[in-house]
Amino acid sequence: MTLRASLTCCLLFLVALVCGAALAPDRALAQQPGGDDAITYTVRKGDTLITLGRAWLIREGDWKQVQRINRVADPHRLPVARKLILPVRLLKFRPASASVAAFRGDARSAAGGGGLQAVTMGQSLGEGARVVTGPASSLSLALSDGSVITLPSNSALQIARLRKLLITDSIDYELALESGGVRSRVSPFRNRDDRFRLRNPIAVSAVRGTDFRTHYDAQQGQARAELIEGGLAISGPAKTADTRLVAEFGAVIGKSGGILVEQLLPPPALATGGGKQRNPMLAFSVEAVPGARAYRLQIARDSGFVDIVGDVSSPSPAFVTDALPNGNYFARFTAIATSGLEGMPGTFTFKRRLATATQGAAAGEDGYVFRWIGTGDGLRRYHFQLRTQDTPNLVVDEAGLTGSSIILGDLPPGRYMWRVGTTTFTPEETDIDWTEFESFSIDE
Structure with missing residues (x-):
C-alpha cells in the first residue's frame, strides 16, 4: 500500500469514528450504569443537575454522581429532552406496603431482623420483611398497587x-425468593x-402486568x-441476554x-368431583395428561386463589383430601x-354439602332408634326413609x-335399608342432600 493510500485510510477511519460518536450519543450512554438499577429521566425546561438533586435525590449533593455517569459538561445547563440515567439508589421514594390477605397453617413473618412470629389478617x-410458610400452609400478600x-x-x-x-x-x-x-x-x-422483579439465587424475573409462578x-x-399470561423476561447467572417467555411457556x-x-x-x-361433594372426605379425579409425571390440586374460597384452604400433589390424576x-x-x-x-391451570367450582352423617340404628325400649348428625349453616329439616331390602317400596x-x-x-323381622335427607335453608339457596342407604336387620 502506498503512503498516500495509507494516509487516506487513516483519515477515513478518524472521520468515521468522530461521526459515529456524534450521531450515536445514546450508545455511549448505554455503556454507563443502568439496567435494572437505574431509570431514564427526560430533561424538562428549567432542569439543571442542581435542581434535580434538590428535588429528587436523597442527598442533594449526589448530583455530582449523576453528572459523572451521564458525562454532563455543565451541571447548570441541560438540553431539553436529553435522557439522563439516574441510579435508583440515589432517588427519593415513598415506602409502599404489603398486607396479609389470607393465610392458613404455619405462616410467619419477621421484620427488622427480628424473630419469626405468626402472621395476622x-x-x-414493609421493605425488608421476611415471610415463611411451613408444611400444609400458604400465605397471600396484597401489594399497594x-x-x-x-x-x-415450605416457602x-x-x-x-x-x-x-x-x-x-x-x-x-x-422480591427475593429464598426457597x-x-x-x-x-x-x-x-x-x-x-418495575416488578422477583429474584432467586440464580435468576431474575422481570414482569409487566402478568400472572406467573416461580420456584427455587x-x-x-x-x-x-x-x-x-402476560410477559416475562428471565436473566440467569451467566448475565447473557434476557430470555423472554410468552404465555403458556416455562x-x-x-x-x-x-x-x-x-x-x-x-x-x-x-373427570369426577364437580358439583356437590357429600362424603366426609373430598375426592376428585382428572383426565390423564400425556407427558405428566404428577398432578397438583389447590382448593380456595375465591376464584383468584388468594384464600387457599387446600394444596395437595399426587403421582396419579386422582385426589382424596381432608374434609x-x-x-x-x-x-x-x-x-x-x-x-x-407445572402446567396451565384448569379451574372448576364445587359445593361442599356434608349435610348428615348417620350413626347407625339400635334397638331401644320403645322401638328401633335411628340417629344422624346434622352439620352446616342455615335452618335444617330432615327427611327419613325406610324400605325393605328386596323392594323399592317405602315402609316409612x-x-x-x-x-x-x-x-x-x-x-316386622327382615332386612331394611334406610337413609336421611337434609334440606338446608340459607339466604343463597334451599338444597336437599341424601345419605347413602344403609342396611338394618331385625331378627325373628
Whole structure:
C-alpha cells in the first residue's frame, strides 16, 4: 500500500469514528450504569443537575454522581429532552406496603431482623420483611398497587424493595425468593417506569402486568418459571441476554446459567368431583395428561386463589383430601411435566354439602332408634326413609323432622335399608342432600 493510500485510510477511519460518536450519543450512554438499577429521566425546561438533586435525590449533593455517569459538561445547563440515567439508589421514594390477605397453617413473618412470629389478617409488612410458610400452609400478600403474591407450603421470601419513586411516580418492587415457590399476579403497569422483579439465587424475573409462578430448589440448584399470561423476561447467572417467555411457556434455569424453555402442559379436564361433594372426605379425579409425571390440586374460597384452604400433589390424576366445612369452593388442577414445570391451570367450582352423617340404628325400649348428625349453616329439616331390602317400596317416609333421631316400633323381622335427607335453608339457596342407604336387620 502506498503512503498516500495509507494516509487516506487513516483519515477515513478518524472521520468515521468522530461521526459515529456524534450521531450515536445514546450508545455511549448505554455503556454507563443502568439496567435494572437505574431509570431514564427526560430533561424538562428549567432542569439543571442542581435542581434535580434538590428535588429528587436523597442527598442533594449526589448530583455530582449523576453528572459523572451521564458525562454532563455543565451541571447548570441541560438540553431539553436529553435522557439522563439516574441510579435508583440515589432517588427519593415513598415506602409502599404489603398486607396479609389470607393465610392458613404455619405462616410467619419477621421484620427488622427480628424473630419469626405468626402472621395476622391485615398485618402490614414493609421493605425488608421476611415471610415463611411451613408444611400444609400458604400465605397471600396484597401489594399497594393491587398485585397479589401467594406462597405455597415450605416457602420463604423476603421483600427486598417496596417503594414508589417520587421523580417518576412509579413503583419499584423487588422480591427475593429464598426457597420454595411463589405465584405472582401483577397488576398491569400504569407507568412506563414501573418495575416488578422477583429474584432467586440464580435468576431474575422481570414482569409487566402478568400472572406467573416461580420456584427455587436449593438442593438441586435449579429454578423454574411458568408464565400463565402476560410477559416475562428471565436473566440467569451467566448475565447473557434476557430470555423472554410468552404465555403458556416455562423455563428451567440451572445454576450454570443454562435456560431450557418448553411449552407448559395443558390444563387437566375434570373427570369426577364437580358439583356437590357429600362424603366426609373430598375426592376428585382428572383426565390423564400425556407427558405428566404428577398432578397438583389447590382448593380456595375465591376464584383468584388468594384464600387457599387446600394444596395437595399426587403421582396419579386422582385426589382424596381432608374434609372441609360446607360452602362453595374453587378447585384448580395442574399437570407437572418430567422437567418439573407445572402446567396451565384448569379451574372448576364445587359445593361442599356434608349435610348428615348417620350413626347407625339400635334397638331401644320403645322401638328401633335411628340417629344422624346434622352439620352446616342455615335452618335444617330432615327427611327419613325406610324400605325393605328386596323392594323399592317405602315402609316409612317422614319429612319435616327437626330432631336428629326417629324411633320406630312394630317393625316386622327382615332386612331394611334406610337413609336421611337434609334440606338446608340459607339466604343463597334451599338444597336437599341424601345419605347413602344403609342396611338394618331385625331378627325373628
